[in-house]
Amino acid sequence: MTSTYRSTNTQGSVPGQPRRRLPIPTVADIVRAVTSGEIRVRITAYDGSAIGPEDATVGLHVASERGLSYVLTAPGDLGMARAYVTGDLEVRGVHPGDPHEALRQLADGLRLRLPSAAEALRLVRGLGWERLRPPPPPPQEATPAWRRALAGLRHARGRDAEAIHHHYDVSNRFYELVLGPSMTYTCAVFRSESDTLEQAQANKYDLVAGKLALKPGQRLLDVGCGWGGMVRHAAREYGVRALGVTLSRQQAEWAQAAIEREGLGHLAEVRHLDYRDAPLEQFDAVSSIGLTEHIGVKNYPRYLATLRDRLKPGGRLLNHCITRSDNRTSHKPGAFIDRYVFPDGELASPGRLVGAVHDAAFEVQHEENLRLHYALTLAGWNRNLVEHWDECVAEVGLGTARVWGLYMAGSRLAFERNEIQLHQILATKTTRDGVSSYPLRPDWTA
Template identity: 45%
Template sequence: MTKKTAAAPRLAEVLAIVLGTDEIPLRLKAWDGSEAGPAGAPVIEFRSRRALRRMLWSPGQLGLSRAYVAGDIDAPGNLFASFAALSSAGKFAQPGPFRAPTAREFGTILKNAALLGALGPNPAPPPEEAKIVRAGRRHTRTRDAAAISHHYDVGNDFYALVLGPSMVYSCAVWEDEGTGLEAAQYAKIDLVCRKLGLRRGMRVLDVGCGWGSFAVRAAQNFGVDVVGVTLSGEQAAMAGKRVADAGLTDRVSIRVQDYRDVTDGPFDAISSIGMSEHVGREQMPEYVARLRGLLRPGGRLLNHAISWNAGPTPPDPNSFIPRYVFPDGEMLGLAEMVGALESGGLEVLDVEALRRHYALTLRAWVRNLEDHWSEAAHLAGEGRARVWRLYMAASALGFESRLTGVNQILVQRPGGDEPPLRRTGWV
């Protein structure tokens, strides 16, 4: 009788090649009940041969991500511990495009796949992978609208489960680690309002207004009139309802509109919170020029954006997040963003780094998602819920490892009133 080949040791050999390590930093459980890897290590479970086939065809982050989204693999224990072990191992710990296996390494993967009966055609990507055409010119109005719709038009009820009552989808500002998510999000909005110097009667543009949280709070607490623009129809519908429920329709206007099409300036201040990551490096001069043109002399712009902290090597454009989460998104380094704002004729008044704050925010969102997992999977589909779980957990680890950061950059159009002598005017 032929002895059956245990799957886990073979999978461990494949995974070590994919990760670029001599030994895997995980306890690996296979579909046949076999196990391999160090005892007590974080657990990754391979549920089917299809997971191995995905690694054969895409031996890197993308193959593993597709397998996770499809449910072919799972992290049944401590999610953050399992993902941290993966992301800190070998090639995964290096920023930039993923190095493909050598011919000899690929031969080893192929042999193990054959022994385990995993050979076959390339499995179709999970349907949650972005369908946006990945050719042609990026950041046209049409393609940007499709990219935004892919990410934000997932369902307002789903986002409500993840984000909580504040409905704020950007880094919160935490007084300490015990601060609640809602309090931290409202503290962030208030901080932005103070940095912008908002006063009663001012007219404010909120670029990428989301579900209207900044617009409503700024109007209620600071007495300003707000125009909020977003490319997401679902966001705009909910934001408009929240404005109406707050009795602010005479002071807050929500539009489905590209920022490049806003022509009814000038504005006394502009907030751009978590939006400029969608603009793109090549379009950044136009972004700065258009927002500067919409500001009155002396008006302030607050640009709140994720930054790439890993040096000159950019993120891999074919990795999980560009394909599943933020199609066409681009993170600029802090120096590059400051340079773009200054080159566009804006004076930098203040820069505040909030990297640790975003890690806390993302962990809170993951807790919300896991606490409401069944409902979230029902609302958006299990694959989409798994995308969000993977991306938010991996992003939290990225901020904790200093691979990424997030910064609020406050700038002013020259002319008009001088800013305060000290930043105590807005802290």
């Protein structure tokens, strides 16, 4: 990229006298201004400057002026993500399919701070105000929330459909490579860390089926069913008549084809359908595995009432979703997750969710946290992305592959550090006279 920097910046103060020349700050100067304490990672830049220990095992390289502008015009994770996705910010010492170790070291070795107003003004004057002109964002970035609002209110049907399309309609082949044969894009359950990803996903489906007490001939509704993993497992292993619904047309087409390949068409079906339009038949059980994150916290009452209305008296609901680890953190995601991963996604604390389940006239029977299981699941997906990196890049492009490596590795770190959790809540549609059909002790095993 052609440089727009001048060798120096000048600033006049007295008419008729030579303009005072300001030194142009280097990238290393900028890093010093916005960090505190010891920098334990290596940061280098296109201008030849560097900061941090030379023997660091991982590091960042600001490869261009555009990369610097991305970081300066969107401080925090959004600007760094933009620069990384375009290749203007390189992460060295790790594979782009799994930058987990780099993210861990950056989290521990780089303390950010806000520079003083005088420091910020001096840096900007030295760099030139043109550096604060935002470059166009990468094509992988969703529109900002204020522009999404033009297409409808948050979590209106059309806007929800577009958000699901952004994340899930990337490429079925890409998902096959990353998720593995189960095509399951939710937290697995590991009996031990030696379990394969496929074993752990089967464990998860068995755990859900056990909690729901599924038996041959029963009816199961799986909302937000993805590629139909739970639907096919319930039909194949438990003889259940299962219906799955998803807002992703690509998922529905893949899932229905898989059902036919496995000879399960007499028991299982997946429809391209909003969960709010699922049939009002009385189901014996409802599973929601990874849908609640897309609902919106203020919509929990309507969402849970919709599921309750589809259950028989005494029927069971299993809600499986990512949560915050406390009630203080905002429900809204960070800028990177909102713009590149889950537009309009929201997370609440497990307590908020349990309260909403109670308020919807369910009786909560059991709850458990599978936080560390999701960290192991994400590590498995990152390994698959690394193993199939070239084919993934050929399928979706380098920028999108980088987004996925970054997003999964960052999420893994957040689960490991208890910033987010994964909770399963089991509830029954208990009758007004107190009949729940739930036994004195759980009739399922972990």
